[in-house]
Amino acid sequence: MSTTLLQPYQLLGALYAGFVIGVLYSVFGIFRYLLRKFRWCIYALDALFLLCVMVVVELALILLCDGELWFFMLLGISAGGLIYGMTEHRLLKRIAIKLTVPHGTKRKKE
Numbered sequence: 001m002s003t004t005l006l007q008p009y010q011l012l013g014a015l016y017a018g019f020v021i022g023v024l025y026s027v028f029g030i031f032r033y034l035l036r037k038f039r040w041c042i043y044a045l046d047a048l049f050l051l052c053v054m055v056v057v058e059l060a061l062i063l064l065c066d067g068e069l070w071f072f073m074l075l076g077i078s079a080g081g082l083i084y085g086m087t088e089h090r091l092l093k094r095i096a097i098k099l100t101v102p103h104g105t106k107r108k109k110e
Contacts, residue, residue, distance in 0.1 A: 010064045011076045017060035018080015024052050025085070026092045034100065 028049045035041040057077060061067055 006065075007072065010070075011072060013064040014060060014073045014076025015080035015083070017056055018077040018082070019084050020056050021053050021077065022081045022084025022089060024049060024056070025081070026089050026096075029093070030096045030100075033096070 028045055031045055032042055035045070060077065061069060061073060065073060
C-alpha cells in the first residue's frame, strides 16, 4: 500500500517508463524504415512493439505502485512518451536518416 508521499517518485518513474517507450518507438521506427519493402515484417514489428510496451507499462506499475493502476501513472507514462517524442525522437530520426541514406543521394519525400 502506498502513501501520497511516494506519488512524486512514482510519477517520475512513470515519466522514465514513457521515455523507455519512446526509445523503443524510435528503435522500431528505424527497423520499419529499413524493412519497409516487406509488409509482413512491418506487421510483426508492430505486434512486437505493442508487446514490449505492455511489458514496460506492467513492469512500471508493478515496481512503482505494487501493480495498482493509478490514473496519474498512466498520465505520467503518456507525458514521458510525449516529451520524448517532441525532443529526442526528432534528433534520432535525423541521425538514422543520415546513416541509412547514402551520401550524395536525395531522400524521397514520403
